[in-house]
Amino acid sequence: MLIAPSLLVGLFAWLFSDQDGVFDQFGAPILALFPFIVMFLITSITTLRERRSGTLERLMTTPIGKADIIVGYALAFGLMAMLQAVVTVGFAVGVCGLDVEGPLWQLGLVAVVDALLGTALGLLASAFARTEFQAVQFMPLLVFPQIILGGLFMPRDQMPDVLYAISDWLPLSYAIDTINAVTAGDEGWDVFGPLLIVVAFLAGCLVLASLTLAPPHPMTRSLVACK
16 A cells, blocks of 8 residues: 555656656656555545445444544545655655655645545545445546546646536646646745645545435444443
8 A cells, every 4th residue: 555656656667767858747747646546446445345344334323423434534544645645755756766846845745635635535435336346436437537637648728628627627637737836846826726726625525425424224223222
């Protein structure tokens, strides 16, 4: 979990090691993708297992509120997301030689927020999946369009008008905008404006995830009360 994104970044850097400037151009946006994707998968599948095993339902028979449960999951996965993002950024810069014009801490901050976004989307997706296979199937719906339209393959302002309008509603677009701003050495609102939008999407996903928690079955309440 901690080293998988770093290995993928290293593979990407190795692939373009003989082409000057390619890794510096695409390496930073890749840092927005891999922690996001890995945390989405891990969070959605793990939380789904909690639902299926009855652990989540038992928690909801206690005085703990829905928001408390979601925040607890977010904090647990978020800590791992932070460690993963820091390791990935450190590996990309220190080992792979990624050139960053802006402060390194800003690049790390964006990677952490992206990983947390993947966590929040994973929590939300787990509410609508019934099996691990269904959770993985949410990737083409929630992840792949963001990768394609996020500005990784071509600048968003060069896309057809309809696709550009759609990309404005995808949080990963703003994450990649922030990454590009940091690597270009931009400052102020150019960096933190898009990042705040990502944080707003993150918070919205957590709120929606808490609303999707179904109340426990009456039989579960009775069993817990008997215990």
